[in-house]
Amino acid sequence: MPKLQYDYIIIGAGAAGLMLADTMGKDAFFAEKSILLLDKDTKETNDRTWCFWEKGAGLFEDIIYKEWNHIFFAGKGFSKRYAIPPYTYKMVRGIDFYSAYLARIRTYPNITFKNESVTGIDEKQNEVHIHTSAHTYSAKEVLNSVFDYKMAIRQNTYPVLQQHFIGWVVKTKKPVFDASQATYMDFSIAQKGNTRFMYILPYSTDTALIEYTLFSEKLLPKDAYEKAIKDYLHDKLDCSDYEIVEKEQGSIPMTCYDFKEHHTDRIRFIGTAGGWAKPSTGYTFMSTSKKIPQLIAFLKTGKPLKELSFKNRFWFYDLLLLDVLHSDNEKGHLIFQKLFKKRDPQLIFKFLDEDTNIFEDIYYILGCPKIPFTKALIKRLF
Template identity: 30%
Template sequence: MTSHSTEFSDAIVVGGGAAGLCLAHRLTETRPNTLTLIEPPDGPLRPAARTWCYWNAGDDGLEEAVSASWSVLRVHGADGRPVIVEPAAFTYRMVRSGDFERLVHDRLTRSDGGRVLRATAESVRSVRGGAEVRCTLPGGWSLTLRARRVFDSRPLPALPPARTRLVQHFRGWFVRTDTGRFDPAIADLMDFRVPQPAHGLAFGYVLPLAPDRALVEYTEFSRNTLTIEEYESALDHYCRDILGLRTFTVERTEQGAIPMTDAHFPRRAGTAVFRIGTAGGATRPATGYTFAAAQRQSRAIAAALRDGRGTVPAPHGRRALAMDAILLRALDSGRIDGPDFFTNLFRRVPAERLLRFLDGGTSLREEWGIGLRTPVRPMLRTAAELPFLPRRSRPVARTGESHR
């Protein structure tokens, strides 16, 4: 038989993934009287260890959790020609989930009223005066937590209606070679020398951690995910035939998939219940990048709570979402060649401006200039047809969490 009790907090964050940890981290800075971070207990609901990567300029408070960084980026075109860029003040950073979790947990335990609760969140709903979360503790005990506001990062059971849906899906190997085969100063963001699928695009991704260690990944933007055997075959081909790694050991693997869609994600699920992370639209539709947007959204939420405002700002601007919708449709319809499109962006647009564009930080004038460096006719044709396309629903395929 289970027992039941009720507890109270000023704010509750549900989920210990990237979005939940980012928000809990920022809320420790504004110091609400009581803050509870609910994470799944050990078991099938608890995510495996993973990495998150993002680019940033300056200090952002995560330095303790950054395990590696790169100031030089490289893209390999399908023709084999590399594009090497040094995006000024930006660095590409890797955060391991365990390191970030320890950082946030430490700040919570050191802050007055902060805590981490290992429990399974069964339901979240608004109630008079705030919201409540019904949980099951590892021993089977039931617990209801009430708060003025609840921020829910759990994945949605189904995606909102959309005109275009692709999936960014990947599998990565942490490899160790018998000799130094990697340049730790250069991160390969996109390597289009891999065989391309009949629909969508594929690329390799290499983050060197030492001359003899790296995260090597195979990624696709397409409508459907692959089997583990298909990912493994693609990775083996990439490592041996393209990177030329004849002898290596796979020490650890990572795998995930996230939606790339022009669906509208409601940021509010009740009067006092707010969605954050991918569930709240933080994933950038055309790139799959989520971690930087989750940080930006978390800073905005923390500022709103500090100032007494009860709103959750949008993680991406309307112009950025409109441009992403066009690009997604153009990719899905085959009107543009994905590898050429992304390679040419890095060849033709200054790196610092391009990274700000991909992060939604460019002006209208800058975006107009970038647009002129893309295939103009296919993009205009796609923009003209989008308003007439119906939005349709489809269940979410949940296979992991983006590391970006």
């Protein structure tokens, strides 16, 4: 008879679920607590790529697949290569992350990982029942990383955009890429009423991940993304002879909706499902790694899970950007182009990491177009 009762159940073995399970496994506070990690997938495929920037060595050095000390930005009539030290732009492949973290988690005697699909969740007065395709489990507290867009769009207070993309890892017959730099944003492509850019992570001069990315409300037909990648390779990179090695696609919510209506005393949504994706950029990996310690500290207090809040002043800054992009989605390339023209990438990274002081905030904000943000501020205040 399998064990059916646990102290904690973590639903989803993505970035948030695995980081949380690993952190709990290493913490003596949870050594006597039983923890179940559930995911319908075995996590044995390279289904995604995460990128982030940081100073020096960090928590993920053993699984960094590629890193760059330069980034490239291009707009309409403006482009520049930037040296970014002391920051490094780093890439982690999904398969490397899953393999490393699952291997560690399997060494913790109090954590069990099971491949089962969750079919239902029932919260009782003293516990939560998790129904799966095979069993019904119970736990005192549940951390759920399964995201459904309906969670965010059933409200009108906060706009909901999506960072949606399709990416190809291509291998070309001739050297095409500058392997020393990551193309952070290339807005030189047609915007077509949206915020659209190309994002390139070169592994070598003949191999790179190329993503066609949009910040907008609606997804495109699959062939629209793929045609854009083909056109970029042909028109911008003068390359028509290549092999598609891998494909990936995704959609990340960009919203300041904080999901608090979905949290309860015993159920807490985490990761993208908990609003952990940075609203203004969609970057989730490093944001998640910074929120995990705060969640761990809160779990130790024994307080109802719904009482934890991550909201700060950067939440409001993000909200204004999303208001601007929601009202006029094509303004995105103008905002980012002006910002990269007037401010160093180191300040941009520091601001997006929410590490700037108030004076640096003001200096950063003054580098953005003033009229659309002033209108958005007035609308929010009045």
